[in-house]
Amino acid sequence: MALFIYGTATNTGKGFFTHEDRRNFFLRGYGGHDGSNPISVWVVGNNEKGALWLADANGTEQTKAEAQALVRAADTIGRTAWDNDDVDGESADEKNARLGTKPGFISIP
Amino acid sequence: MSTYETLKGLKVKFLGADTSGDRELEGELYYNSSDFQVKSHLAVAAWSSSSHMINDKIANGVVGIQTAALSCGGFTSVPDGNPDRKVTTEAYGGVVWTAAANMNTAKSSGVTYGTQTAALAAQGESVNSEEYNGTSWTEGNNMGTARGENGIQFGIQTAAVAAGGSPNHAIVEEYDGTSWSEVNNLPAANFGGHGAGTLTAGLGFGGYTTATVGETLSYDGTNWTDVGNMNLVRRNGTANFGTASLAYVAGGITPTGNRQTTGAVYDGTSWTVLPASLGTGRQHNGGIGAGGSSTTAGLACGGNVAPNNSTGATEEFIRTTSTITNSTWATGGTLPAVNNDSGGAGTLTAGLTTGGTRQPNSPNSGGLSTNVESNEYDGSAWTAGGDMNTGRATFGNLGTQTAAVAFGGRIQNNPFAYTANSEEYNGTAWTEGNNLGAVQYYMNRTGCGTQTAGLCAGGYDVDAGSPTSNVQEYDGTSWSEVNNAPTVLLRIAGCGVQTAAILTGNQTSPKSAVFLYDGTNWTTSPNASPGTNSTTFAGTQAGGILAGGAPVPYNGTLSHRWDGTSFSASANLSIAREAASASSTSLSSNFVCGGNNPGAVQDTTEEYSDGVVISSVAKSIDFD
Numbered sequence: 001m002a003l004f005i006y007g008t009a010t011n012t013g014k015g016f017f018t019h020e021d022r023r024n025f026f027l028r029g030y031g032g033h034d035g036s037n038p039i040s041v042w043v044v045g046n047n048e049k050g051a052l053w054l055a056d057a058n059g060t061e062q063t064k065a066e067a068q069a070l071v072r073a074a075d076t077i078g079r080t081a082w083d084n085d086d087v088d089g090e091s092a093d094e095k096n097a098r099l100g101t102k103p104g105f106i107s108i109p
Numbered sequence: 110m111s112t113y114e115t116l117k118g119l120k121v122k123f124l125g126a127d128t129s130g131d132r133e134l135e136g137e138l139y140y141n142s143s144d145f146q147v148k149s150h151l152a153v154a155a156w157s158s159s160s161h162m163i164n165d166k167i168a169n170g171v172v173g174i175q176t177a178a179l180s181c182g183g184f185t186s187v188p189d190g191n192p193d194r195k196v197t198t199e200a201y202g203g204v205v206w207t208a209a210a211n212m213n214t215a216k217s218s219g220v221t222y223g224t225q226t227a228a229l230a231a232q233g234e235s236v237n238s239e240e241y242n243g244t245s246w247t248e249g250n251n252m253g254t255a256r257g258e259n260g261i262q263f264g265i266q267t268a269a270v271a272a273g274g275s276p277n278h279a280i281v282e283e284y285d286g287t288s289w290s291e292v293n294n295l296p297a298a299n300f301g302g303h304g305a306g307t308l309t310a311g312l313g314f315g316g317y318t319t320a321t322v323g324e325t326l327s328y329d330g331t332n333w334t335d336v337g338n339m340n341l342v343r344r345n346g347t348a349n350f351g352t353a354s355l356a357y358v359a360g361g362i363t364p365t366g367n368r369q370t371t372g373a374v375y376d377g378t379s380w381t382v383l384p385a386s387l388g389t390g391r392q393h394n395g396g397i398g399a400g401g402s403s404t405t406a407g408l409a410c411g412g413n414v415a416p417n418n419s420t421g422a423t424e425e426f427i428r429t430t431s432t433i434t435n436s437t438w439a440t441g442g443t444l445p446a447v448n449n450d451s452g453g454a455g456t457l458t459a460g461l462t463t464g465g466t467r468q469p470n471s472p473n474s475g476g477l478s479t480n481v482e483s484n485e486y487d488g489s490a491w492t493a494g495g496d497m498n499t500g501r502a503t504f505g506n507l508g509t510q511t512a513a514v515a516f517g518g519r520i521q522n523n524p525f526a527y528t529a530n531s532e533e534y535n536g537t538a539w540t541e542g543n544n545l546g547a548v549q550y551y552m553n554r555t556g557c558g559t560q561t562a563g564l565c566a567g568g569y570d571v572d573a574g575s576p577t578s579n580v581q582e583y584d585g586t587s588w589s590e591v592n593n594a595p596t597v598l599l600r601i602a603g604c605g606v607q608t609a610a611i612l613t614g615n616q617t618s619p620k621s622a623v624f625l626y627d628g629t630n631w632t633t634s635p636n637a638s639p640g641t642n643s644t645t646f647a648g649t650q651a652g653g654i655l656a657g658g659a660p661v662p663y664n665g666t667l668s669h670r671w672d673g674t675s676f677s678a679s680a681n682l683s684i685a686r687e688a689a690s691a692s693s694t695s696l697s698s699n700f701v702c703g704g705n706n707p708g709a710v711q712d713t714t715e716e717y718s719d720g721v722v723i724s725s726v727a728k729s730i731d732f733d
Contacts, residue, residue, distance in 0.1 A: 011713050013443035014489050017683065019718045022437035028666065029684040031709045038709045074709065101660060 004109060005044040005051055006067035008032065009059030016057065025050035030108060032070030033077055041067050043108055068108050078103045121147070133430075146729040154372075154385040154428040156359070156409070159678075160205045160639075162421035164197055166411035168259070168393050170221030170230050175406040175425055176203035176675045177225040177636070179241065182216035182233060183411060185419045192217050194233065198241070200225060201408070201423070202636025203675035205621055210245045213237075218257045218275075218393070222284075223266035225635070229284065232256050232271060238289065240266060243635075250288040254280050258345070261295070261313035261326075263304035270308050270328065273299035273316065283308060296326065296333055301344030301393075303361075306353035306402075312336075312375065314358065317344045321364040325375065327353055339380045343369055345393040348409040348426060353377070355404040359426070360412065362392040368415055372426070389414060389422045405429060434721040436670065436680040438656075441700050441714030442490040448480065448703035449710045452506025452515055453645070453690035454556055457698040457716055459510040460486035461494065461534070462690040464518070465703065466502040467710060478502075478522055483534065485510055486692075486700065486714070495538040499530050503600070507556025507563045507693065511536030514560050514583060517549045517568065527571045531588065533560060543587040547579070548572055553603035555646045556693040557610040557626075561585035564607050564626065567598020567615075576617060580626075582607060594624060595631050602646035602655060604693050609650040611671065613638040614658060623676075625650060636675035641667065645691035647699035647717070654679060654717055656701050659687040665706065670696075670719075679720070686711050 004026070017027055025045030032041035042059065044050040054061065062070070082102050086095070122128075122139040133150055141148050162180060169183030178201040184192035194215035199206040216233030223229050226243030236251040256274025264270050267286035273279060277298040282289045295313070302316025309330035315323055323339030339358075346361025346369070359372035368390035372383040391412030407426040414420045444462070451465025463483040479502045483494035497515060504518025516531040529544040545565060552568030563583035570577040576597040581588040594612075596619065603612035608628030615622065621640030625632045644658030648671065655676070656668040665685025669676045682701065689704025689711070702714040 011440060011443070013714070014441050016440040019437040019439040019716075022439060022680065022683075023435060027683050028681070031684075031706050103660075 002046050004064070005046050005054060006062045006064050006108070007042050007044060007054045007059040008039050008062060008067075008070065009042055009054065009057040011040050012057075017053065021049070021053055025053065027053075028109075030067075030071045030106060031074045032067070033074040034070060035073065038074065039070060041070050041108070043067070064108070071106055071108055075103060075105045079105075144729070148729050150430045152428050152430045154374075154383050154426065156372075156385055156387050156424045156426050158388055159203075159423040159425050162206045162410055162423060163199050163208060164195070165419035165421040166195070167413045167419045168192070168218040169195075169411045170216070170219050170233075170259075171408065171410060172221045172223045172228045173201075173225040174403055175408045175427075176677075177201075178408050178410075179209065179225045179228055180206070180410055181212055181221065181228070181230050181241070182219060183419075184217040198246075200635065201410070202634075203677050204639055204669060205637050205676075206410075206421075206423070207621065207637045210241075212241075212246045213239055213248055218259050220259060220262040220269070220271045220274075222262065222264050222269040227266045229266040229269055231284070231289075232260075232274060238284070252282055252289045253291050254278065254282070256280070256300075258300040259302075260300055261302040261304040261316065263306045263311040263313070263328075264308045268308040270304070270311055272304070272313055272328075273302055275300035293332060296335065297324075299324075303346050303349035303358050305349055305351040305356035310353045312353040312356050314349075314356070314375065314380075315339055315343050315346060315361065321362070323380070325380070337379055339373055339375075341369070341371060341373060341380075341382055347387075347391060347412055348372075348407045350402070350407045351375075351404045352402055357383075357404075357407055357426070359387050359407075359409060360391045368392050368413070374428075385426070385428075387424055389420065389424065391420060391422070436654075436668075436720035437718050438668070438680055438682050438715040439718065440683075441488075441702070441716040442486065444484060444491050444702055444712040444714065445482075445493065447710040447712040448690070449705045450502040450554075450688045451480070451690040451703055452504060452513075452556070453692055453702070454506055454508045454513045454694075455486070455510040455692050456695045457486070457692055457700050458488035460488075460692045460700055461508075461510045461513055462486070462491075462702055463494075463506055463513070463515055463534070464497055464501045464504060465690065479518075479520055483539075485536075486702075488716075491702075491714075494536075495534065497534075497539045498532055498541060499528060501528065501530075503550045503554070503688075505552045505554070505556065505565050505568075507558050508534075508560045509694070512560040514542070514563050515539070516542075516565060516583075516588075517545050517552055519550045531583075545588050546581055546590055547577070549577065551576075551600040551616070553598065553601050553612055554643070554688070555602050555604055555691055557603045557605050557612070558583070558607040562607040564603070564610055566594055566603060566610075566612055566626075567601060569599060580631075592630060594626075595633060596622070598624075600642055602642075602644045604646045604648050604653050605650040611646075611650045611653065614640065614642050614644045614646070614655065616642040623671075634674075638671075638676050639664070639667065639669050643687040645689050645701050647691045647693050647701075648696035649694070652696040654696055654699065654719075656691065656717070657682055657686045657689050657704060668717075680717075682715055684711060684713055684715070 166183030219233030231238035258275035260274030323342035343361035354377035501518035641658030686704030
């Protein structure tokens with residue numbers, strides 16, 4: 001059995017996931033992008049409570065490859081924004097100090 | 110047929126309630142007449158991973174306890190048939206390893222005793238012996254006989270026993286804090302054995318005599334007595350710790366040469382294999398050995414792993430009858446807009462976030478991009494508060510929801526502009542206060558103190574063109590310079606009050622140093638933090654939680670809990686974020702919100718629930 005379920009769901013704020021949820025199953029969120037809008041990608045522990053949580057959150061289940069593609073699209077946008085964010089006369093070190101190092105690509109578990 | 114009383118020396122008690130406190134005895138069966146159940150307090154044991162050592166080591170010596178350990182010596186390879194013995198020493202505070210003073214003489218496979226601040230290291234194919242006082246190593250009087258392969262060892266810096274050792278020694282020497290003297294031999298030559306306990310109540314077990322053995326010997330300060338056998342024979346194990354009546358061993362190598370992950374416990378009578386096993390099978394490595402008298406917590410670090418390599422892998426052992434409810438993060442209310450590098454103050458149910466930028470890492474695009482908005486949190490939802498007079502990001506913020514201070518920061522991008530401006534919030538509106546002593550930003554990014562007793566530590570001094578170690582105190586009216594921090598501080602996370610503040614996660618070296626301020630002087634904790642910068646820190650000097658940090662995604666979901674002495678890993682955030690905002694004054698009731706994530710600047714909030722240890726919950730025994 002796969003360890004994780006993958007899905008997209010909008011974080012609705014308070015109560016979207018609870019302390020009890022966090023004790024019941026693995027949950028980690030990633031920033032994704034569907035080509036038009038940012039979208040939240042969730043990696044959920046593959047047990048009954050995890051599956052019910054994604055359903056209750058009105059989530060859309062994705063394959064791992066689909067979820068990874070959404071995250072990679074967001075990573076690409078962030079990396080491009082970093083590349084384009086220049087200040088005249090600024091050295092590479094100064095840019096790293098200002099922005100942090102260039103974001104990498106995230107691999108979801 | 111034997112009876113429970115015969116086996117345990119106890120009768121099954123008939124009780125009206127669960128045993129607790131002094132009456133509690135692990136493993137004792139009793140009948141709870143209120144619950145109509147047979148019950149017992151059962152211990153659960155487990156190994157969990159921790160940070161790697163700085164250097165991979167084989168046959169390093171380790172002393173101390175799980176939250177204050179010291180590893181010294183060891184080797185990494187065997188060029189030309191001889192181990193490349195090391196003098197390097199590392200200290201462990203429960204989270205990360207930090208470099209400590211080198212030994213005078215390189216050693217591996219030696220004997221080690223004591224604590225992180227009072228250690229003894231000897232042997233290691235030589236007669237050399239030296240002592241450590243927490244700062245430096247000092248030569249002591251030599252042993253009588255050079256030996257190797259960690260013979261049986263137990264005791265402390267001032268009362269130590271070294272028994273056996275390669276090649277095939279039965280010699281036993283005792284150390285009294287000044288000199289070594291030879292005493293009664295082991296019954297048989299032994300090397301690669303293990304030990305636990307004290308000079309007058311010691312235990313030696315396992316090792317190699319004419320073969321790998323499980324023989325267990327007790328020592329009363331004079332004589333050795335055979336008290337049984339381990340049920341899984343091994344030598345060169347690790348993490349041998351405990352007492353003569355409750356000893357542990359894990360890892361090691363079996364007669365067939367297999368590196369072990371299994372652990373075993375000796376209860377004063379017999380050995381039992383524990384279901385808890387090391388994550389990484391290993392042999393010939395240090396563990397909390399001679400000085401570790403804990404019967405509930407141990408440490409394994411370094412060693413020889415398959416196929417034949419050194420490792421710096423560290424694992425922590427815990428055995429407890431308590432039930433531990435893990436710390437967790439849950440979603441809170443959503444901010445009105447995404448926000449990054451903003452200020453935070455207050456508590457979970459009366460929180461404040463102020464200023465910041467809508468963009469990741471304050472980019473130049475968009476011109477003026479700093480916010481003036483404040484938002485207040487009630488533990489469920491965010492509502493708009495008063496606007497600051499000066500929009501700013503990467504600034505200092507402290508206090509409560511109804512009495513906060515914002516100071517310094519970056520006020521404009523493209524071109525960059527910064528401020529020394531300071532202003533106060535009363536829960537409704539912001540009013541101008543007196544300026545900081547310098548135009549600066551990147552000072553402590555989570556707050557220390559109150560509106561009438563605040564702290565501004567470090568930052569980037571714009572006029573000087575460099576990071577600063579300057580520290581200023583706020584008395585509710587003006588800022589005044591006080592004693593400098595031990596080093597320059599940049600974007601460091603802090604919490605606590607003006608007279609008991611704690612700061613860590615410096616963006617410049619030393620990143621993992623933990624600085625403590627008592628209102629006058631700065632000291633550095635001997636125990637380091639993970640060294641993540643751009644993190645949040647909520648709580649007090651007695652207990653706090655670090656959360657998130659750069660670089661995301663690697664550190665952005667991590668959190669670490671400070672217990673007043675050292676850090677330990679805590680629950681992960683669900684969304685990686687750096688430069689988030691956090692409430693600042695409570696460990697048990699706090700939040701993080703906003704922050705930068707590679708995918709998007711966040712408008713999300715996560716609320717922290719601190720783990721609870723429920724001591725000794727009795728388990729019912731079912732017979733069907």
